[in-house]
Amino acid sequence: MAERSENGEGAAGEVDFVARLRAGDEAAYAELVRAQGGRMLAVARRLLRSDDDAADAVQEAFVSAFRAIASFEGGARLSTWLHRIVVNAALMKLRTRSRRPEVSIDELLPKFYEDGHHVDEPSEWKSPSQLDALERQETRNLVREQIDRLPADYRTVLMLRDIEGLDTKETAELLGVTPNAAKIRLHRARLALRGLLDPHMRARGAL
C-alpha cells in the first residue's frame, strides 16, 4: 500500500516503491496520487487561494513528477520531493496572475519615534497553545485572511518559509533573490503580519 510504503517511514519500502514507479507500475502511480494528492492539494490551495487554480497546479505537479521520476534521487523523501514540485507549480501560477492593488509594506510595519521607542506600546497576546479546538479553527482562518492582506512579494516569502517550511536558501532560489534579501523580506513580512494580527490576538480581546 502506498500509505505504508510512502508514508510508513520505511526507507527500504520507499526504495521499492520508487522502483515500481520507474518500472511504470500503474498501481503504484495510483497509490502515489491517492497517498500524496490530498496534501499537495492543500499546499496549492494555501498558496493560490483558488480551488480551480490549485487543482490545475496539482495536476501539473504530478505530470512533472511522473516525467522526472527517473531523476528522483533517494536523498530526499518522495513526499518532500513532491512538495517542492507542487510549490513550484503553484508559484508559476501566482506569477501569471495580474496583481491587485495592494497596501505598501511600510504602512504595516511597526512605527517608532525618532529616539527609537515604540509609538504603540505592544500588548500581550493570548498564547496560541491555549486555544481550544474551535478557537484553533477560527484563528487559522483569521491568520489566512491576514496573510492574504500582505503585499504579494511578502505574502509569498512568508508562505514559503513559515507555512511551507522551505529553508532560506530554497526560498531565495525560487524567488530569484539572494538569501539575505529573502531573509530581510521575510522579517518584514512577519512584522507586518504581527501587526495585522495584533488587534485580534490581544490577551483581553475577543478572537
Place this chain on the structure above:
Amino acid sequence: MNCRECTDFLIDYLNGDLPAAQQRVFEGHLELCPPCLTYLESYRATLALGELVRDEPSEPLPDAMVHAILSARALKPESN
C-alpha cells in the same frame, strides 16, 4: 540599542545567528524594556500561528482529480 534596532535583530536572534557580543546587548535591552519583550513574544506567537495554518488536516484528493491525473499520465507514454 533602542527598540527599533531591537526589532531589526529579532529574526537573527530567534535563528541563533547573532554574534555573542550583539546577543548580550540585545538581551540586555530586553531585560530593561518590557515593551520589547512583549513584542518579541508576539513575534514568536506569529510564527506559531503560521504553524497552525501549516498543520491543517488535508482531505483526500477527489476521485475525479485522481482519475484526471492518471489519465494525463496515460496520455504520455514517454513519461515512464
